[in-house]
Amino acid sequence: MEHQPFETWLLNDELLKPEQQRDLRRHTAACLQCAALARANLSLRAAPVARPANGFALRFQRRLVAERKIQRRRTSIGLVLLTLVSIGVILWLITPALPYLSLSPAQLFITWVSALIYLSTAVQAIATISNVLSRVVLDLVPLSVWAIFLVAASGLSALWLSTLRKRSKQKVYSRARL
Known part of the structure; x- marks a missing residue:
């Protein structure tokens, strides 16, 4: 027997057609189950509403004020700690750059140019090494193995994309249902 609409009607306090x-x-x-639910609902509605103890509202308001004060204190302590940690991290990150502030503009320019030259030399060396290694690997592995590897990689990529x-x-459908 279908109970759902009747249970909903019994438990909701809305006017029925x-x-x-x-x-x-x-x-x-x-239905005995729904009849028992209706009787229980009627007896609950007929029961007197319990009154709060004397001074409940005053005690509740005092407790609420105390909790808000504690929450404000926690928030302010958290903000102070966050500020101190942030200042410490910023100082720690700036410390290596502090000696450069005492250099003249010409010395600073020379330092930057030498760093750029070092970086470009390192990139060029890495490119040369990778070029040599790629030629060696391409010559060692037969073409058929590369073809099999490419087909397998493309198949795995297609499987991954379909998944x-x-x-x-x-996910879109589950969001649409909600």
């Missing part, structure tokens, strides 16, 4: 009231009376006459596409569609 006449045909809904008629259906609910018929169902509660035939991503499938999962992204599932």
